[in-house]
Amino acid sequence: MNTVKIALCQMDVIDNKQENISKATSMINEAVSLDSNFIVLPEMFNCPYSNDKFIEYAEEENSSPTLESISKLAKKHQVYILAGSIPEKEDTRIYNTSYLFDRKGEIIAKHRKMHLFDVDVEGGIYFKESDTLTPGNEFNVAQTEFGKIGMGICYDVRFPQLAQINVKKGARILFYPGAFNMTTGPAHWELLFRSRALDNQVFCIGVAPALNEDASYHSYGHSIAVNPWGEVICQLDYKEELKTVDINLDEIKKVRNEIPVLKNKRNDLYEIIEK
Template identity: 45%
Template sequence: MQRYKVAVCQMIIHQEKEKNLVRAREMIGRAAKRGARLVVLPEMFNCPYVARLFPQYAESYPEGPSLQMLSRTAREEGVYLVGGSLPERDGDQVYNTSFIFAPDGRLLGKHRKMHLFDVELASGLTVKESSTLGAGNQVTVIPSELGDLGVAICYDIRFPELMRLMVLKGARVVVIPAAFNMTTGPAHWELIFRMRAIDNQAYFIGASPARDPMAPYVAYGHSLVVDPWGNVVSMAREGEEIIYAEIDLDLVEKIRSELPLLRHRRTDVYALELLAP
């Protein structure tokens, strides 16, 4: 399928998991009724973005209520669903994980956030994801009838090597559930998504929670879709809303043909390789 509609659900995140699940289900349904074939939720869509709370909200596949809702909703609405991310429990370890479902409800794959957000910003914001989360080690590209989808999470986008590896594995659309904050968001959000799209000549989709000034971690919002030429084709404001955009895979091929960055790489001089299994 060379053209299809994507929807990004920018939702307010509440303390109550069930409230988040009900809202996500409703927004996915609205997006499907508008013709979206691919629907994307935000990072940590089922819980507050607070590192110490992640283990309390963590779920294991397939029995977790959030995961069951995502699978069931993808099937009922007939959409490809990138379920934002949520705390995933695997044995004694918790990961920040994005689960991707097919229109028949099958799990197509998952991405565990590779780069953990451990920062102390001059604004006073301190986050240490590694205090409760483990790091993934897989480059995630999901084959589908919509084309190969690259999936990563938030801080991962700041590492251009990972983005390029996804594209070299075939991704023409890269989906990033992300919760930039009120320091990094105004400075880097739009800039970094546009630059990664230009570097890799691919669509880049950023799915943020809506901004809640009363939350312990205030997300920037401004979910967006950027085309392979670096144009922002759709962008949300700060509050809760669904944005839509058309993905045109022919445009990806046109731009890569006219400005063949990937073919012009000097692989005789430098190389990028995946060392992890």
């Protein structure tokens, strides 16, 4: 199948796990009514973006009410759901983890955020995920009926090596559920998604929480879809909203034939190597 209708669920995340799950459920149901077959939720869609809340909201994979709810919805509607990310607890560690469910409601892939958001922008944003979270160490490319998709989370998009390795593994769409803020979002969000799409001649999708001005962390929103030519084909603003975007994966072959960047790479001189 070379055409995919992707739903970008830019939901307002609040300090109430059950309400967040209910909101995600409502948006998934709406996406299904619009004939979406691949539905994407934001980073930390069940949890406020805050180190103390990561601890409070953390769930173990095999006993997660959040994941159980998403699994049931994927199975009921027979759709793929990329469950943004949640704080996942394993033993004493907490990870920022994204889960991909297939049409049967089964987890077919998971990605633990590889690059932790530890920044201190003068006059802007200070945040240190490593105070609470543990980084993941695996590249994750999942096989779907639409072909392979590459997984990343938010800050991962700043590292072109991750995208290059995922594309080398066959990914045709790169997904980065994210939550850029009001400092980094206006400066870099669109630029990074266009860059990763253009560098690798693939589709690149980012889904963020809506801006909640009552929260301690202000998400930039602006969920986005970019095509292999580097063009923005869909972008939201700050508010809670659901948008669908139809993509034709044949565009990848067309762009790569017209400008054969991947074919013209000097692999005899340099290459990205996965350890």
